[in-house]
Amino acid sequence: MAQEASSSTSSKTISLKTGDGEIFEIEASAAKQMKTVQRLIDDLGDDITIPLHNVFSKELPKIIEYYKKDITGEITKDFEAEFVKDLNDDEVKVLFLAANYLDANKLFEFLSQNIADRLESKSVEYVRKYFGVENDFTPEEESKLREERAWSFRGIKEDE
């Protein structure tokens, strides 16, 4: 990619506009980690406010926070644990979808693992509700499945 004549990428900030109209700043080097954003910068230039129609003001600051840490190489297990500690399952879902849309690979990988961890010992009904899936087994099929796999239905957490 050709270097901009006017400034170097390391200290430049990019303006991002969320789907609900709010504007956030991010360092260009952090923006680079989000391939969708980088592609938009390549197309529109880095002096323009980049529109992100599918990302909203609730989640973008969190994403920016993550990548701010990433560019300084400070992402540790403790940081990641702290990052998701107070998020409920729906909030993680929203972040996950945003990371996917932004093609922010590192965050996406981390959140995939976090969602998988959250599914641990959750009931089938909870998983259906969380992912918005219809149960298309007949009652007979379902009770047969559960009976055959009774061992995997022990120790299930109560649904919240």
Next chain:
Amino acid sequence: MMDHGNDFSNWLDPDTSLKIFKCLDDPADLVRVSCVSRTWRDFVVENGLSKQLCLRMFPQLSRVACVVELNQNGVKGHAEVGSSRSMESLALWKDHRVFSYFARFCLSPIAMDCIAKAICASSTDNFPQESIDQTLEERDNIAGRFSYWSSSGQSNPNVPETLTYQLASQICIIKEINIQPFQAHFQMGSPIYSAKSVRFKMGHLKASLNDLSDEMFVWTYTSPEFPMAQENRLQKFILPEPVLCIGGILQVELLERVQRQEMDGLLYIWCVSSLCFSCSSSGDPVVTSIYC
């Protein structure tokens, strides 16, 4: 891959869901995922997720050439009559059944000693009083008689010894092995005939035995070396990860002799007992593996 359209989820597509499912590391969670809906069950099967999870948990499985599924009577299963599925699809469904059933045993918290019998020792000083069979008995003294295995004496400390055992089941998941060296109170100074370090191998009997080769076994796993203490107690050696032993053969390799016997000036290793802890295997003849 089948197009699942909107049935899949109201916010996940097959690619993003595959990402999440591959992060599941508990077989029970994967089984429950496949109970969510037909589409999800098909997705788990078609992507071989149960097998992949087992391979991640037990890399030793990668050596298995094929798996034959037996029904409850121990008879090889046949394809459903009138099944419209392709051979590939049938194989994927078989893999799913076998590997999701198999994975449940990894979760068992019950650990039991699974050494069924002693096969052979690399050497024995006085047979049969000091044979490897004595190590199946945990106590070092039975009704006034000492119970231990003794190697033959060597002047070179680097001559190793091996104790080979048959496990209770052809398919075991091994977590920990315990060894107790013997302290000879009947000798001056009560020497302890331990070894400097120990290593464990697991494997199976060779399919065809060649008269010229004295190696009867194929080893599919070799543990790291563990230092042994020169102490008369049951020493625990916990494997870094639980290991799948296919074939039911365990070998204890005692490396480097330490204790010299005053009487003849030779170095020996003497062992009271060997215990091998695995997750319980129910003994159900559900799965047999065959190597090419």
